[in-house]
Every structure is written in structure tokens, then in C-alpha cells.
Amino acid sequence: MLSLFIVENRLHGILFQGITEWRDAQKHLECIVREMGFSEIHWLLKWSLLFFMLSSWVLVSEQIRYSIPEELQLGAFVGNIADDLGLDVNELKARNFRIVSGPRKQYLDVNVDNGILLVKEKIDREQLCGPNLICTLSLEAVIENPLNVYHFQVDILDVNDNAPSFPESQFRLEISEVAVQGARFALKSAQDPDVGTNALQTYSLVSNEYFAIDIQSRSGDGKLPVLVLQKPLDREKQKTHRLVLIAKDGGIPQKSGTAQVIIIVQDANDNAPVFSQSVYRMRLLENASKGTLVIKLNATDLDDGPNGEIVYSFSSHASSKVRELFNVDSRNGEIRIKGDLNYEENRVFEINVQAMDKGPDATPVYCDVLVNITDVNDNSPEITLISMFSPVIENSLPGTVVALFSVEDKDSGDNGQVQCQIANGSPFRLDSSVQNYYRLVTQQPLDREKTSVYDLTILCSDRGIPPLAAKKSIRVDVSDVNDNVPRFTQPSYTAYVMENNVIGSSVFTVTAFDADINQNSRLSYSILETGDQDLPISAYVQINSETGMIYSQTTFDYEQVKNFQIHVRAQDSGAVPLASNASVQFIILDQNDNAPVFTQPSLEYDSTATETVSRFTEPGYLVAKVSATDADSGQNARLVYQIFQSTDPGLFTISADSGEIWTVRSILDKDLRKQKLVIVAKDSGVPPLTATMTIIISVEQSKTGMLSEMDTLPEGAVFASDTNFYLVIGLGLLSVIFLVILVILVVMVYKNRPGVDHRSSSRGTCCCFETSTRKASRSLQIPPNYVEVFGGDPLSQSFRYETCSSSDTLKRDFMFRSMRISHAGKAGPAGKDPPPMLNPANSRNTVNCEVRHPDSG
DSSP: OOOOOOEEETTTTEEEOOOOSHHHHHHHHHHHHHHHTOGGGHHHHHHHHHHHHHHHHHHHHHSOEEEEETTOOTTOEEEEHHHHHTOOGGGTTTTTOEEEOTTSOOOEEEETTTTEEEEOSOOOHHHHHTTOSOOEEEEEEEETTTTEEEEEEEEEEOOOOOOOBOSOSEEEEEEETTOOTTOEEEOOOOBOOOOGGGSEEEEEEOOOSSEEEEEEEETTTEEEEEEEEOSOOOTTTOSEEEEEEEEEEOOSSOOEEEEEEEEEEEOOOOOOOEESOSEEEEEEETTOOTTOEEEEOOEEOOOOGGGTOEEEEEOTTSOHHHHHHEEEOTTTOEEEEOSOOOTTTOSEEEEEEEEEESSTTOOOEEEEEEEEEEOOSOOOOEEEEEEEOOSEETTOOTTOEEEEEEEEOOSOGGGGOEEEEESSOOSEEEEEEETTEEEEEESSOOOTTTOSEEEEEEEEEESSSSOOEEEEEEEEEEEOOSOOOOEESSSEEEEEEESSOOTTOEEEEOOEEOSSOGGGGOEEEEEEOOSOSSSOGGGTEEEOTTTOEEEESSOOOTTTOSEEEEEEEEEEOSSSOOEEEEEEEEEEEOOSOOOOEEEESOOSBTTEEEEEEETTOOTTOEEEEOEEEOSSOGGGGOEEEEEEEESSTTTEEEOTTTOEEEESSOOOTTSOSEEEEEEEEEESSSSOOEEEEEEEEEEESOGGGGGOOGGGSOTTOOOOSHHHHHHHHHHHHHHHHHHHHHHHHHHHHHHTSTTOOGGGTTOOSOOOOOOSSOOBOTTOOOOTTOOOOOOOSTTOOEEEEEEEEOSSOEEEEEEEEEOOOOGGGOOOOTTSOOOOSSOGGGGTTOOBSSOOOTTOO
16 A cells, blocks of 8 residues: 655645545546646546556565655654564564664664654655665564564655756857758756656757757766757857757656856867767776776877867766766876776766867767776675674573674675674574574573673674675673572581570571572571470571571570570572571580579578587587589589588588588587577589578487487387387497597697697597497488598598498497598687688678579679
């Protein structure tokens, strides 16, 4: 279908545009013709238009071809290329639909919103195609995803926008008076850049009795005005003749140009030069150097003297291009090259040369020299990158298109045949399935971690001798694909955390790495719930998802949880995320945060226990045993017992390791009946924690108190008969006697020692005795065959205590093996406080059977 039809009548000022139906065009054209007074050509135009419309329809049906007139305004409609190609308009923009014109200027463009082909640059057919009758733009339309190339042509129709014009508005012509009737004189021809019917068609001369105009056709469809002498000239009657020459084209409306011809009548020179032939044919290489001889013309003149001397020159018909590239010697007729020839611009030159003698009334004669240019390989290939699809994902399949480029060589034949290749080795190859187009495609999988950028050099060379080449550098970036799993620095970690940590503090950091980049290497850390612990892992620790730093969510207590394990996952941020796991074993380190707690003897009220002892108790008598526990472990749970405060500091001592309380000396009458002992249990932590308890010891006058609390003995220990009872009493009396003797000996030995005063004479250094009397306070349970060896307490004492029983008798044997009185054994004056066994400064953190931290008040 005709896309655009324009009829313009400058005489009547009527303009019709956009008439797309041939019937409407026919009616409007008929009206125009009638108004112009050309009714006789009415039917001729009617059927011409019908034939043109049908011809255009046939052409479009065979191939994608458009026809538009030149000089259209920008944005003028050319055709709906999307519909003609059968493309979906909605996909044009997404598939990057565009027009490719190669290295030439792009006159047309496409609106991707509606698929309409529009005029982008104003088209001047004369500038684009010169004198060629057919002016065609060969274009390509490229669409991607998938890639396809469509070829189409646009015929540029000539518009009568140029009037014929003469090179000069006035020119002179000298004619001899002896010129015979019918003599012909070539005039300067007019030039009209239009072609076809719009080009120069005819010449006319304003009526004159002496001359008429004749039109001579030249090769190349040129028309030469020739002045024909109709009547002999008479110089004596009229020396000059002024003629008006009119050049007309065949356009509608018709345009014309005029020039004044001044005829000067001269005296006779009756012989004109003659060329040996009217047309000469020559062939030159396009790389012929300047000054190269093309041809030497030779014309003859039978006249003598100045009338026989011939002068050669370009005729008025010679084009400006010929005058620019060639030169003719006026004396010898040699034509030489003075410019650079180019086969791609002009393949044939027509040189019109005139020869004229120097005589009066000289008549010029003309000949044509046709010069054919032979192509040489003087143009390198031109590489034009059309599309670039970079970056390319690293997991692209072989055959993926990376770039599309075209190659053009202006030479002809083998000189214009081009072949391309990739200069350096790479995982890419070239595909030339489309003429003059190459696709750069992958030929093997890519790996970004090995090579992230490829700098390719495309080398294209023709088949000329020697060949010419061109190269194009293309950079191909490889985009990352999430194909690498995050890696921890080690598969498992061990973290040591001190108990009583601050909630929210950092306890450990894990680190993982990913060989990918950008989003695919951005790692996120998380903790997996395994269900191995009683509480969820989130109750113990949490992890910073970006840094991998692990923070505590609770204060760890070594006494409750000594260790636990978590599993940390590192996951990247790819579209399909990849992850790996690592285990972290947390080991809780003990801290001295638990004070000792007394467990024995049982407390009656507050932190006080009561015990009874007989006034007749001997030195080394086991009064009571205290026992404490510490929830800590190791050195923090190692306990040491001390007497912090006592009513009589020299009366009792305690084993630092076992907690057994012994009498140091005998109980005297002056001693108080109520003895108060404050016992301290201290651990070995740093700083140490302590606990205290108070024991009230009641001194009884009866000896039977020494045998009290028989219910605390092991089962089966009963007196079977009175005989056993008397036996025990007898053994007790013997023991008392032995003890008195032993004390006397000790006192005597001790007095004889140098440096010992009277106050310490009551204490012995060594004694040994046995007794059958049970020396244990109430609430002290000692199992049978109980043996303890201890030392290092303030009295540096060592005891052995044994019990055994039978159905008949109950016998206890106590051996006091050694005793050495230390500095704690001295009794102070009455009324003064006994010396403390603990530094009061260390008692600030003690508690009475309760736990306090060192930093508490």
C-alpha cells in the first residue's frame, strides 16, 4: 500500500498530503489537472496513477520495501515496519528493536512504542545518490532475544525541488559571418540535480529570425542545447545578436532557468579542427599517481597560421569533478591526472574536450574521453559493533551470543571479500552465518573465579594483494554465578568462656569465606537448633548475622552447665543460596562464685549449733566435727577450716582439712560453762569466699556426759550386761590415773625446757594414752573403724581414733600420739579477749552459712 503520496501545485497553492487510498488521490489529481487547464491529459494521469498504485502494491507484497519522496519533514511517516515484519509492538522496546544503517548516516529511525518507521534526518536525494535514477537506502532492522536481522529497502523518490540553472547568466558566442545556413553551435548546458521527469527536459529560444535551438542527446541522458543558424549572418548589418535561452524540466509544476546568449559575428575562418575520433576510451587504476598521462589528443586544422594553431580545453559540458581531477594541456592536448581517484566514488569519468584554432571565426570541435577506473585494494575493512551483551554469566551454555558486529569493505571483487578471526586464544569463537555480520559466541563454559574479564581483539582482513586488515578490541566481563559454597576457616571451633559473664558480651567469633563476589559472597551467619540441650540454643547465645560474632544471652553458671555445643551456618545471599556448617564447642570455666555451705552439724537455729562436753574431758578430746561443701570445683572448692572467734582461744583447736574440733587442754574450773566457737570455712579461690557458723559448747560437771548420745553409735552397739558396765568404769578409772601421771610428766618436762614460763607449763609435748571412755559430743557420728590422719592445723596435731563393737562389749581406743603446743595454745590474762585466729580484714566477705560474692556488701 502506498505509504505517502504528495502532490504540490505551486501555481495554485494546493498541497495534498497523506492520501493513502488511490481513489481519493485520483479524484484530487483530476481536480488539480482541470484547474490547471490540462483536461487533455486527464485520463492519462488517471491511469498512470492507477498503474503506479498497483505496481507499488505488488512490490510490497514481494519484499519489505518502502517508497518516500525526498525532503520530508523530520518525524514524517514512512511505514509500520512492526506490522510488516509481523512483530509484536509490545515487545519492541524489551527486545531492543532498532534500525542499523552501518557506517552511513542514519536517515530513518523507528518508534519502538508503535513500530512506525519515521524520518530521522532530512533526505536530499541529490546529495545522497547524485545523478542516479534509482536512489535506494538499504537498511537492516535488528531485534534481540532472540537475535534476528531483517533487511529492507527504502526508495527515495525525486521531488522537483531544483530548477535548471546555467553556469553563467550570460555567455558570449563568436560566429563567423561565413557560417553556412544550418551551422550548429553548442551552447553551455544547464544543470538540474533532479532526475527523471523532474530533470532537465528541453531548451527553447525566444523567437529569432537567425537562430533556432536544437537539443542534442548525450551519453548519460544529458541534453546539450545546440544553436542552429537559420539564416546567413551579415556582420555589416548586425554585429551582435542577443538571444534568451530557456531551460525547462518536466516536473509538475514545471521549473525553468534562463541565460542570455550574446552572438558576436566575426570574419571568416572557414576550417575547423578535426579530431581523429569523436570518442576515446581509456582505463586507469584508482591509485594512479598525480601527473599520470591519460591520453594525448591530436586534432588537425587545414588552415595555416593562427587559424591552424589549435588550442585544447575542457568544454563547457565538463563537470566540476572532471576539472578537479584532470588537467588538459592547451598546446599539446595531453590530459593528465591532478587529483586523487577513488573507484568507490566514481567508476567512470566522461571528459569533454574542445579544440579550437586561433584564427578568426574559429569554430570549436568536441570529443569525449571516457575513462574507466579499475579498483585496487586501497580500503581497509570497517568494523562496526552493533550489539554488545556484556557481562556474560559464567555458567552460559556454549553458543551464547556475546556481541554482534558488521564488517564492510568499500573495495570490489576479492578486494572487498573480508574474513575475520579472534587474534588471541580465548573460550570464544566467531559465527558468520549472516553475510557481512559476525556473532561472537562462547565455545566452552566460563569460570569467573579463574578469569573475570576477557580483552578480545577481532582481526578482519580482505583478500586483496597485499591484504589490508582492521582490528577491533572488545572487552567481555564475566558476571558471577553463585557456584561456590561458603567455607569456614576450620570445621570446628573450641571456645572458652568464664562463668558469670556479662549478658550480651562477645564470647567468640567465627569466620567464613566465599569465592564468589557481590551478593553471592555476602554471608549471613545463623545458629542451628539441634535439640541436644534442655533449653533452645537461643537461650544461651546469639550470633551477629553479618560479622559472625557470637554474643551470650545469659550468664553462664559452671555449676549448672559445664559445656555445650552449637552449630553455626554460613549462608550466602545468592538467588539460590549455598551454605555450610561448623560446630563450636563452648567450655565454661569455673569462677570462685560460690561460698562454702556448712552441712554438719545440723543447725538448731540461725547459724548456731550446740554441743556438750564433760568438765573432765582430757586434752585431744574430739568435741565435734564440722563439714562444709562448695559448689565450685578445683582450687575454688578446696576448703580450709579455722576458728575465727572463741571464748577461750587456748581451749579448742580445729583441723584445717577435716574440720574436727579437739580440746587442746583440760577444762579447768575457772573456764566458763558456755564456750562459744565461731568456725570459718574458707575456699582457696581468688579472692577467697568464706562461711561461718557458731557452735555453743556446754561444759557439764558429770562424767556421764562423756558417754551421752549413745543413740548416735552404730546399730548393735549396746551393753549386754552389768559386767560390761563395771568393766568400762574400771577402764575409765585406770585411764584417769594414767592421764594424771602423764600430765605430771609433761609438766615436768616442759618446765625444764629453756624459755618456757610458768603459764605454759600446763601443756605437754608428748603423751600417749588409751581409754575405754567414748569422747564424742552429741550429734557427732563416727562410723566403725574410722581412721583419719591430718595435720597442718594451728596446733600441728595428729590423732588416731578407733571404735569397734561386739554383741558383748563396746570398746573405744583413743591414742594421742603427739601434741605440740603452738602460739595459739597460750592462754591470755583473764578479762582480755583471746587473740583472733583470722584477720578481721578477711572477714568482710564471710557469711553465716550463706553464700556471698566477694563484690557484695
